């Protein structure tokens with residue numbers, strides 16, 4: 001993903017629409033580049049695919065994968081499926097929420113105290129059941145995560161992640 005260098009929405013659409021490309025494929029390409037599908041891209045997408053804005057918006061909102069706001073600096077995806085739950089994931093989730101002042105699966109809602117900094121998502125099995133609890137932080141897998149290990153991973157991720165303002169400027 002190249003969030004900081006992502007083009008303006010009109011330009012993003014021009015870059016990725018090509019003969020034969022599906023709307024879904026173009027949405028993936030835009031999100032891969034910008035980190036999200038800017039709402040301003042809906043109108044040019046509608047023109048490019050000869051659809052209404054509502055139809056394009058409907059596709060974007062139908063698929064959970066597509067997001068319409070920039071991602072947080074640090075995106076945590078915690079496995080909350082059975083094997084991880086049996087190894088203390090729920091206690092870890094409570095620790096993470098207290099540590100970050102965020103709620104799981106709240107997205108970028110205004111009530112999320114650290115919106116823009118940290119985003120917490122529940123996922124269900126990362127294929128690491130024997131090494132639970134497991135999570136990803138900005139897409140990188142971590143296993144046998146304890147509260148103290150999470151704290152260290154979070155600090156490292158915040159130190160590595162670009163500032164939100166820099167990402168937003170380029171979006």
Ligand code: FES
Pocket residue numbers: 079080081082083084085124125126127128129132134
């Ligand atoms: S249940 Fe958590 S990785 Fe499989």
